[in-house]
Amino acid sequence: MQMKATVPVSMASLKAACSQCNLQELCLPFGMSENEIDRLDELVGARRKIKRQHHLYRAGDLFEAIYAIRAGSFKTDVLLEDGREQVTGFQMTGEIIGLDGISTEFHTCNAIALEDSEVCVIPYAKLEELSREVEGLQHQFHKVMSREIVRDHGVMMLLGSMRAEERLAAFLLNMSQRFTARGFSAAEFHLRMTREEIGSYLGLKLETVSRAFSRFQEDGLVAVQQKHIRILSIPGLKKLLHHQPAG
Amino acid sequence: MQMKATVPVSMASLKAACSQCNLQELCLPFGMSENEIDRLDELVGARRKIKRQHHLYRAGDLFEAIYAIRAGSFKTDVLLEDGREQVTGFQMTGEIIGLDGISTEFHTCNAIALEDSEVCVIPYAKLEELSREVEGLQHQFHKVMSREIVRDHGVMMLLGSMRAEERLAAFLLNMSQRFTARGFSAAEFHLRMTREEIGSYLGLKLETVSRAFSRFQEDGLVAVQQKHIRILSIPGLKKLLHHQPAG
DNA sequence: TTTTGTGGTTGACGTGGATCAACGAGGCCC
DNA sequence: GGGCCTCGTTGATCCACGTCAACCACAAAA
Numbered sequence: 122m123q124m125k126a127t128v129p130v131s132m133a134s135l136k137a138a139c140s141q142c143n144l145q146e147l148c149l150p151f152g153m154s155e156n157e158i159d160r161l162d163e164l165v166g167a168r169r170k171i172k173r174q175h176h177l178y179r180a181g182d183l184f185e186a187i188y189a190i191r192a193g194s195f196k197t198d199v200l201l202e203d204g205r206e207q208v209t210g211f212q213m214t215g216e217i218i219g220l221d222g223i224s225t226e227f228h229t230c231n232a233i234a235l236e237d238s239e240v241c242v243i244p245y246a247k248l249e250e251l252s253r254e255v256e257g258l259q260h261q262f263h264k265v266m267s268r269e270i271v272r273d274h275g276v277m278m279l280l281g282s283m284r285a286e287e288r289l290a291a292f293l294l295n296m297s298q299r300f301t302a303r304g305f306s307a308a309e310f311h312l313r314m315t316r317e318e319i320g321s322y323l324g325l326k327l328e329t330v331s332r333a334f335s336r337f338q339e340d341g342l343v344a345v346q347q348k349h350i351r352i353l354s355i356p357g358l359k360k361l362l363h364h365q366p367a368g
Numbered sequence: 369m370q371m372k373a374t375v376p377v378s379m380a381s382l383k384a385a386c387s388q389c390n391l392q393e394l395c396l397p398f399g400m401s402e403n404e405i406d407r408l409d410e411l412v413g414a415r416r417k418i419k420r421q422h423h424l425y426r427a428g429d430l431f432e433a434i435y436a437i438r439a440g441s442f443k444t445d446v447l448l449e450d451g452r453e454q455v456t457g458f459q460m461t462g463e464i465i466g467l468d469g470i471s472t473e474f475h476t477c478n479a480i481a482l483e484d485s486e487v488c489v490i491p492y493a494k495l496e497e498l499s500r501e502v503e504g505l506q507h508q509f510h511k512v513m514s515r516e517i518v519r520d521h522g523v524m525m526l527l528g529s530m531r532a533e534e535r536l537a538a539f540l541l542n543m544s545q546r547f548t549a550r551g552f553s554a555a556e557f558h559l560r561m562t563r564e565e566i567g568s569y570l571g572l573k574l575e576t577v578s579r580a581f582s583r584f585q586e587d588g589l590v591a592v593q594q595k596h597i598r599i600l601s602i603p604g605l606k607k608l609l610h611h612q613p614a615g
Numbered sequence: 616t617t618t619t620g621t622g623g624t625t626g627a628c629g630t631g632g633a634t635c636a637a638c639g640a641g642g643c644c645c
Numbered sequence: 646g647g648g649c650c651t652c653g654t655t656g657a658t659c660c661a662c663g664t665c666a667a668c669c670a671c672a673a674a675a
């Protein structure tokens with residue numbers, strides 16, 4: 122671990138994250154363009170296929186490499202002592218996974234494929250060298266580091282004050298944004314995770330997630346058919362985010 | 369900012385924080401002994417007095433120094449765009465304040481004195497040099513850095529699932545622990561913050577905090593008289609923490 | 616074909632905590 | 646002293662979400 126904590130973080134991005142305080146800011150997509158992925162792939166050349174429901178890595182594994190997702194998607198979770206599973210994030214095609222161990226030698230989460238997937242393996246030892254060659258990679262790091270900062274007690278608590286529909290709206294907008302980053306339509310996509318996984322991620326029960334989806338549908342904000350989502354009104358969803366408690 | 373992210377963090381402490389997931393772990397006290405403070409004071413010599421309700425620093429201020437609290441106590445908060453104030457932490461005599469900007473050049477919180485206080489000013493430029501001389505200081509850093517790691521999405525969400533009484537119990541135990549670290553009785557102390565500030569910190573309303581105190585009193589766990597707290601049963605409070613949702 | 620299992624939707628109900636409101640105690644200033 | 650302000654306590658009410666349960670769609674297996 123030779124990284125310095127000297128990553129320049131703009132005050133603007135920090136303030137945006139701190140004051141807006143919605144999930145969207147907390148799950149900054151750190152996606153790479155197809156070109157960047159290909160360039161990485163070319164430089165490294167080591168690929169790995171992971172079948173649906175199989176682990177890419179486990180909590181406690183030594184932190185030796187990061188992975189650029191070439192195809193498929195993953196979830197990261199922690200297993201709690203009482204047996205519950207807490208989903209900590211979703212990673213999509215074109216994004217980088219494995220950075221959760223950025224400050225320690227060991228992974229702190231399990232990473233599990235949501236569908237058959239393929240990653241490009243970037244050994245940690247090669248990272249610094251690669252950072253110089255691949256401009257995008259350095260950029261990803263900045264984003265991830267700045268995400269670290271946002272993880273503040275205050276933000277935690279504000280999350281707690283978000284209603285179910287606010288959380289789901291933030292989640293959908295975040296997903297939409299991340300699909301867009303990959304050149305897909307922002308309006309229509311397939312979720313690869315179950316309602317239960319979304320719920321675990323958002324701190325809600327699966328029924329609550331389902332109901333929120335139904336309400337969005339009633340209100341004409343999205344068209345939902347199981348995992349297939351079509352967003353009908355982005356402004357409508359955004360409006361939900363700024364719904365302030367009376368205070 | 370020359371710090372490296374190479375701070376050695378024990379897997380044990382990480383696991384403890386991740387799996388136990390209670391507020392106590394999230395607000396690790398990073399207190400120093402009186403000797404350590406005195407030693408620092410001697411080495412640096414710059415003191416500053418802050419009157420009650422006055423700022424030690426504000427969000428956006430350049431991050432130039434950290435402060436060892438010689439007397440008094442502080443809260444740190446962020447002001448949200450809608451005018452609400454979110455308390456992000458409390459700092460007591462013997463603890464270090466100013467590290468919230470550890471990864472950036474600017475403070476991200478306001479620091480406000482809860483009572484007339486005095487701090488020992490440690491310019492950031494002197495920090496590295498001092499770290500070599502004052503063993504305790506390095507130790508504080510490790511703790512603070514490891515606290516950073518705990519700020520994980522998963523932990524956030526778990527916090528959201530804690531009941532009001534769990535949160536308050538965690539808070540009281542944490543306070544007790546921090547008082548003990550300073551040589552005071554763990555069982556009896558004065559809180560310097562209002563119910564509203566506690567509530568903001570814990571993500572609860574002041575009435576809920578008050579009611580939780582009352583219930584603790586009824587149940588013989590603590591004796592409460594306004595800000596004066598006497599803890600009658602530490603095991604009783606701890607039992608509340610492990611209260612699991614049915615799941 | 617039936618059976619079994621997984622994932623999604625919807626309804627009924629209970630409850631924790633937010634909200635609104637009243638009231639009491641102590642500190643401060645005129 | 647009386648008025649004002651802040652802080653704490655307590656009661657009544659409301660509502661969002663968790664919980665329990667029924668039911669459906671779909672897929673894989675027998």
